[in-house]
Amino acid sequence: MALGIGDDGALVNPSTNTQLVxxxxxxxxxxxxxxxxxxxxxxxxxxxxxxxxMAAMGATPRWFTLALTLEKADTDxxxxxxxxxxxxxxxxxxxxxxxxxxxxPLTISLTLLGEVPVDAALQRNGASPGDSIxxxxxxxxxxxxxxxxxxxxxxxxxLDSRTERLLTRFYRPQxxxxxxxxxxxxxxxxxxxxxxxxxDLGHICKASAVSxxxxxxxxxxHPEVTQSYPQQALHWALAGGDDYQLCFTVPKANFETLDRLxxxxxLDATMIGQIQPLREENCQLLxxxxxxDINGGFDHxxx
Amino acid sequence: MALGIGDDGALVNPSTNTQLVxxxxxxxxxxxxxxxxxxxxxxxxxxxxxxxxMAAMGATPRWFTLALTLEKADTDxxxxxxxxxxxxxxxxxxxxxxxxxxxxPLTISLTLLGEVPVDAALQRNGASPGDSIxxxxxxxxxxxxxxxxxxxxxxxxxLDSRTERLLTRFYRPQxxxxxxxxxxxxxxxxxxxxxxxxxDLGHICKASAVSxxxxxxxxxxHPEVTQSYPQQALHWALAGGDDYQLCFTVPKANFETLDRLxxxxxLDATMIGQIQPLREENCQLLxxxxxxDINGGFDHxxx
Numbered sequence: 235m236a237l238g239i240g241d242d243g244a245l246v247n248p249s250t251n252t253q254l255v256x257x258x259x260x261x262x263x264x265x266x267x268x269x270x271x272x273x274x275x276x277x278x279x280x281x282x283x284x285x286x287x288m289a290a291m292g293a294t295p296r297w298f299t300l301a302l303t304l305e306k307a308d309t310d311x312x313x314x315x316x317x318x319x320x321x322x323x324x325x326x327x328x329x330x331x332x333x334x335x336x337x338x339p340l341t342i343s344l345t346l347l348g349e350v351p352v353d354a355a356l357q358r359n360g361a362s363p364g365d366s367i368x369x370x371x372x373x374x375x376x377x378x379x380x381x382x383x384x385x386x387x388x389x390x391x392x393l394d395s396r397t398e399r400l401l402t403r404f405y406r407p408q409x410x411x412x413x414x415x416x417x418x419x420x421x422x423x424x425x426x427x428x429x430x431x432x433x434d435l436g437h438i439c440k441a442s443a444v445s446x447x448x449x450x451x452x453x454x455x456h457p458e459v460t461q462s463y464p465q466q467a468l469h470w471a472l473a474g475g476d477d478y479q480l481c482f483t484v485p486k487a488n489f490e491t492l493d494r495l496x497x498x499x500x501l502d503a504t505m506i507g508q509i510q511p512l513r514e515e516n517c518q519l520l521x522x523x524x525x526x527d528i529n530g531g532f533d534h535x536x537x
Numbered sequence: 538m539a540l541g542i543g544d545d546g547a548l549v550n551p552s553t554n555t556q557l558v559x560x561x562x563x564x565x566x567x568x569x570x571x572x573x574x575x576x577x578x579x580x581x582x583x584x585x586x587x588x589x590x591m592a593a594m595g596a597t598p599r600w601f602t603l604a605l606t607l608e609k610a611d612t613d614x615x616x617x618x619x620x621x622x623x624x625x626x627x628x629x630x631x632x633x634x635x636x637x638x639x640x641x642p643l644t645i646s647l648t649l650l651g652e653v654p655v656d657a658a659l660q661r662n663g664a665s666p667g668d669s670i671x672x673x674x675x676x677x678x679x680x681x682x683x684x685x686x687x688x689x690x691x692x693x694x695x696l697d698s699r700t701e702r703l704l705t706r707f708y709r710p711q712x713x714x715x716x717x718x719x720x721x722x723x724x725x726x727x728x729x730x731x732x733x734x735x736x737d738l739g740h741i742c743k744a745s746a747v748s749x750x751x752x753x754x755x756x757x758x759h760p761e762v763t764q765s766y767p768q769q770a771l772h773w774a775l776a777g778g779d780d781y782q783l784c785f786t787v788p789k790a791n792f793e794t795l796d797r798l799x800x801x802x803x804l805d806a807t808m809i810g811q812i813q814p815l816r817e818e819n820c821q822l823l824x825x826x827x828x829x830d831i832n833g834g835f836d837h838x839x840x
Contacts, residue, residue, distance in 0.1 A: 241744075242593035242729060243560035243651070245658050246813060248551045256604040256634055257546035262641035299561040301604065301646035338565035343637070345603035346647040347560065348546070355548050426545060441544075461628065496820035533573055 244331035246297055252349040257287035257493060263340040268383060270344055272313045275405040277318030280342045283408035283428070283463050286318035286478040290426035292356040292418040295326055295411060300333035301343040307335075323525060324325055326411060356424035357481070358441035365422050365509040366482040367446060368492070370502055372456040374467055377474025379404030381463070394470075396458050416501060417482055424482040430473040433520055435481050436528040439509075439517040442483075447520040448472075448507035457534030472521065483509055547634035549600055554786075555652040560590035566643040570708075578616045578708040580621030580712040583645045586731070588629055588712035589781040592731035595659040595721040598629055598650030598714060600640055603636035604646040612639075629714060640706060646804040659720060659785070661725035661744035664721060666712050670749060671795070673713050675759040675772055680777025682707030685764070699761050710781035719804060720785055725796055727785040733776040735822060738784050739831040742812075742820040744809040751775070751810035775824065786812055 248254060263282045264397075271279075272448055281298070288295040304311070323330060324531045328346070331485035379400040393401070408437070410426070417424060423438045431448070439446050451473045484492050512518075519528040550559060564583045566572055574582075584601070591598040603622070607614070626633060631649070646671060682703040695745050696704070713729070726741045734751070758775045763770045785806075787795050798804040815821075823829040 241661055243558040243593070243596065243649075244556045244591040245653070245656075246559065248555075248557050250553075252547050254551050254557070254650075256548040256549065256602060256648075258604050258635055260604040260606060260637045260639045260646070262606055262639050265640055287545040290658050291548070293546065297559065298632065299559060299648055301561050301648075303563060303565055303644055303646075304726075332559050332561055334563045336565050337568055341606055341639075341641060341644050341646075342604075342646075343563070344647040345559075345560065345602055346602075347548075347650075350548070352550075355546075358544055384645040395651040419694045424823070466563065499564075 244297070244299070244411055246331060247528040249342045249349055251352055255288060255291045255293040255348040255350055255355065256345065257284060258342045258343065258345045259284040259287065260341060264506060271405070273314030274318035276342060277315045277320050278378065278406045278509035279404070281319060281322040282409050283478065284344045284346045285322070286407065286428070286445070288346055288348040289353060289410040290356065290424050290480060291371065292354060292414045293349070293350045294415065294423065295328045295346055295348040297331045297347045299331060299345045303336045303338040303341040304315050305316035305337070305340060314320045326409070331356045335387060350418070354418045356414065356421055358425055359422050359445050360422040361438050361483040361509045362422060362485065363444055363509055365479065366489065366505050367435065367448065367483055367507040368460065369427070369430050369431065369454065369481050369506050370413055371408070372454045372480045373376040373427070373477055374455050374459050374470035375400060375403040376407065376476025376478065377470035378463060380476060388533050396462065399458070402477060402520040409478060413480060416495070417480070420484060420488045421482040422485050424480055427477045427479050427481055428475060430475040431481060432472050432526055432528070436478065436517070436519055438481070439519060439528065442456055443512060443517065445510040445513050445518040445520070446507055447510055447523060450522050452504065454504040455457065479480050486493045545619065547600070547602070549750070552652055554655055556655055556658060557595045557656065558591060558596040558651040558653055560587060561646065562587040562590065563644060563646040570812045574708070576617030577621035579645065580618045581625050581709045582707070584622060584625040585645055585675040585710045585712050587647045587649045587708065588714060589650040589731070590627070590649045591649055592717035592785060593715040593727050594651070595654065595657060595717045595727065595827065596653045597718065598631045598649055598651040600632050600634045600650045602634060602648045606639045606641040606644040608640070608643060610829065626656055628697065629712070637729065641777025653721070657721045659717060659724055659773065661726050661728055661741050663725040664741050664745035664786040664813045665725060665788065666749050666812055668788050669740065669808050670751065670786055670810040670812060671806045672734065672757065672784050672809050673782045674711070675757045676730070676780055676782065677719065677758050677762050677777050678703060678706040679710065680773035681762045681766055683779060686745035697763065699756040706780060710779070712781060713783045716783060716806070719798070720783070722756055723787060724785040725788050727783055729780050730780040730784055733778040734784060735775050735829055735831070739820070739822055740824060741784070741786065742767065742831065746759070746815060746820065747803060748813040748816050748823070749810055750813055750826060753825050755807065755809045757807040757810045815824060
């Protein structure tokens with residue numbers, strides 16, 4: 235970085251032969267996190283959610299700005315917030331280059347800047363019939379984490395390993411930045427799962443003008459989620475949101491490379507379905523060959 | 538732009554041999570604009586304020602992202618807001634490349650990206666004793682505009698040419714983007730006046746480790762402001778804020794070039810004082826050789 239916080243703007247040096255990726259995300263109290271979330275939890279969640287957009291583009295995150303609106307300057311709160319921000323920023327090697335602090339209802343807006351080699355960015359519009367659909371990690375953990383938080387309702391949770399893991403998945407999602415970069419030469423389309431698998435895969439289908447069929451029994455769900463929430467687990471995996479895993483499509487030519495990476499443990503991903511042609515000129519999203527609502531987030535997709 | 542709104546992030550192509558300038562500004566209802574401001578007024582003010590940071594760095598603004606938080610999606614309001622945003626974006630040739638709309642108390646956060654040739658950015662830390670201090674346009678209009686708005690208190694104003702001009706100066710400041718670019722090779726330091734001349738020149742003094750003396754009778758104040766507000770005009774010019782003019786310093790070697798530009802009408806700027814050495818190792822800001830509070834914004838600088 236050439237010049238950081240303290241001038242009218244920050245001055246940074248883009249790398250040669252790269253394109254710039256820019257993503258903005260805003261988190262509002264009581265909308266995107268409960269009012270009783272700690273400052274550190276809010277900070278880690280805000281930055282991880284935004285890093286997940288960089289992952290979905292195959293970008294290397296570099297810099298970010300913070301617009302922080304808060305009711306009053308509370309030293310303890312700000313220390314916790316800074317600690318959370320710094321922890322994630324250090325892990326991903328990104329620098330806070332500027333920002334603006336204003337007085338008002340608690341709102342955090344981050345803009346991340348990343349870089350990709352020219353023409354290498356992963357986009358939503360490259361999926362073709364015959365491509366396989368993959369997802370990283372496990373699905374439904376974000377929704378299960380939110381359930382745990384809502385059930386506790388602000389009371390201190392007695393954390394066993396299960397609740398701790400789920401809480402962490404909500405407040406500290408794991409942006410798949412390295413996987414995104416691995417996929418630059420392998421995937422035909424990619425998106426991160428923020429609204430739920432069906433809704434986000436729906437975005438790929440619409441941008442690529444294709445349909446898709448998911449095989450429900452192949453969806454990777456953590457056994458603790460299946461055991462604790464047997465009624466909800468599949469619904470959350472399909473439509474729960476907040477997972478911040480990557481959903482991506484892979485053309486036939488790259489099946490072998492991909493399967494080898496997975497078999498060697500160098501990529502944590504699962505094949506969950508196939509891209510199909512448009513049906514009667516419409517994008518359709520099927521689950522086990524039964525039509526689902528392609529716009530279906532948590533609220534729209536019937537349980 | 539390579540790829541706009543609709544993917545996980547925007548993808549843009551930085552120019553070769555440039556550095557990237559990044560600036561973020563947040564506007565909160567009732568803090569940065571009155572609750573009765575129109576959507577169009579809020580949009581133009583938000584974007585102009587942010588463009589002013591680009592001007593102060595000598596940057597060419599290129600792209601921006603918008604994080605918009607609002608209570609409810611009101612079509613009329615959004616149309617007005619979009620119209621205001623588009624009008625300013627078109628005038629300055631910048632593209633909205635992404636954003637995030639969330640539900641909550643009205644807050645607008647913009648991040649602007651601009652470009653400057655490598656090592657050409659105007660900064661705050663280059664002023665030296667002997668440099669002359671200049672300011673663009675007229676001072677005190679922002680504070681006078683706010684006064685007019687507050688006096689009307691949300692009632693429709695009967696607009697004569699004077700109130701209309703002042704209202705416009707508040708809701709539609711004129712970011713000095715072209716002047717900033719003109720000054721790249723001429724100014725030793727530059728800042729935009731958002732907090733008031735004394736406070737913002739104070740930032741230059743602190744960053745450059747110098748003192749400054751302003752000559753009050755040289756301050757450019759619009760005659761209508763002097764006539765309508767004879768008691769407040771000088772105070773507003775020194776400490777009123779919201780002017781979004783540029784304050785810059787010029788080394789002796791460039792005096793002649795600068796004076797020629799001004800004389801030919803190619804630059805609207807006025808010489809208002811001199812940079813001086815530190816006094817007893819302290820930055821001091823003098824007005825007519827009398828010490829002023831270097832941190833003095835509107836609230837701190839005695840009338």
